[in-house]
Amino acid sequence: MFPRFCIACGDRLQPQEIEGRSRQVCPSCAHIAWENPVPAAAVAVCREREVLLCRRTISPYEGLWGLPAGYQEVDETIEATAIREVREETGLIVKLTGLVDVFTTPDDPRKPSLLVVYGGEEVDGELEPGDECSEVAWVSLDELPRDIAFANNRAVLERLRTGESRAW
Numbered sequence: 001m002f003p004r005f006c007i008a009c010g011d012r013l014q015p016q017e018i019e020g021r022s023r024q025v026c027p028s029c030a031h032i033a034w035e036n037p038v039p040a041a042a043v044a045v046c047r048e049r050e051v052l053l054c055r056r057t058i059s060p061y062e063g064l065w066g067l068p069a070g071y072q073e074v075d076e077t078i079e080a081t082a083i084r085e086v087r088e089e090t091g092l093i094v095k096l097t098g099l100v101d102v103f104t105t106p107d108d109p110r111k112p113s114l115l116v117v118y119g120g121e122e123v124d125g126e127l128e129p130g131d132e133c134s135e136v137a138w139v140s141l142d143e144l145p146r147d148i149a150f151a152n153n154r155a156v157l158e159r160l161r162t163g164e165s166r167a168w
């Protein structure tokens with residue numbers, strides 16, 4: 001979404017070239033509406049050859065399966081985001097087991113995000129779908145659904161299935 005008004009004073013922003021590209025700048029207070037991807041976290045919670053997936057009830061990719069994930073709040077670490085999102089969307093308490101990948105996500109119409117994907121293991125809680133999903137399930141890596149949301153989720157799940165490590 002393109003910002004049109006100044007968040008500091010409410011005046012209408014105007015394009016101005018700053019640091020080599022056109023940015024939206026406030027003519028009254030000189031506030032610059034910097035636009036950056038939003039940090040987000042996802043977790044591949046694994047149990048032997050199963051992974052925890054959620055069926056989304058929100059756009060984009062409503063009705064498709066995906067890893068529990070969400071945006072980082074301003075006052076939390078990205079690791080805390082990951083653990084919170086799993087608890088909110090699946091009911092499970094997890095511990096993170098490592099970094100799986102970091103993606104720039106172009107296929108989210110809301111805003112480009114920088115998605116940090118962790119591995120995780122269940123330590124407590126009970127499986128219960130949260131507000132943004134209709135179903136949560138342990139799914140066999142050998143029987144993954146075809147309707148998976150986001151190219152990055154598909155890439156992570158395919159790598160978990162084959163056991164391939166990330167090529168850097």
Ligand SMILES: [Zn+2]
Nearest residue numbers: 006009026029
């Ligand atoms: Zn302003």
